[in-house]
Amino acid sequence: MSSAATPPSFSTAEVAQRLGVSAPTVQRWVDQGYIKAWKTVGGHRRIDAASVESFLASQQLQAxxxxxxxxxxxxxxxxxxxxxxxxxxxxxxxxxxxxxxxxxxxxxxxxxxxxxxxxxxxxxxxxxxxxxxxxxxxxxxxxxxxxxxxxxxxxxxxxxxxxxxxxxxxxxxxxxxxxxxxxxxxxxxxxxxxxxxxxxxxx
Missing domain, CATH: 3.40.50.2300 (Response regulator)
Known part of the structure; x- marks a missing residue:
């Protein structure tokens, strides 16, 4: 059986550019659980794309x-x-x-x-x-x-x-x-x- 497909994701830098904030800010939001992320076998952080869009939509809707x-x-x-x-x-x-x-x-x-x-x-x-x-x-x-x-x-x-x-x-x-x-x-x-x-x- 083939393994489940990896969900779409971004790097920390890509999310920072998408949201217009700094990479440390993105890392902080991940650490606090506002955005979902995981680490690859090589130790690189990947951030769930759907989580990013959901977070952005929730903040924009309240503005x-x-x-x-x-x-x-x-x-x-x-x-x-x-x-x-x-x-x-x-x-x-x-x-x-x-x-x-x-x-x-x-x-x-x-x-x-x-x-x-x-x-x-x-x-x-x-x-x-x-x-x-x-x-x-x-x-x-x-x-x-x-x-x-x-x-x-x-x-x-x-x-x-x-x-x-x-x-x-x-x-x-x-x-x-x-x-x-x-x-x-x-x-x-x-x-x-x-x-x-x-x-x-x-x-």
Missing amino acids: VARPAGKTPARPGPSVLVVDDNPDDRDLLSAVVEATLPDAAIQVVENGFQALVAIGQVTPDILLTDVVMPHMNGLEMLRELRQARTPGPRAIVVVTSLGPERLAALGGLPAGVGLVHKPVAPDGLAAALRACLEPPKINE
């Missing part, structure tokens, strides 16, 4: 595109909002809409969905919470730095954590804006407007 306001004459900035709390997502999105009326907003509920969304289309601004299940916001930002695709133009972290707790989680990356919860709309609006300011050039 919601929210174009804000009327269709602008000139395309506005794209903003990705990442927060596992639906009330906080609504608040953050509302402030973005009020501050940047011509922005196109996409909301997702965790770091996994954010990495997949950014791997497909990089937003101009990433607005993210820190405390989220499975992968916190700072872990997501570190994974993003290793990704194959360019990162967002600007990143703003929104959190209720204090400096010591943020430091314990690895600290904020350089150049990342910080807004504390509970969110003051005026403070978040100022941070969003700062994201669109041209970089200062030292004379």
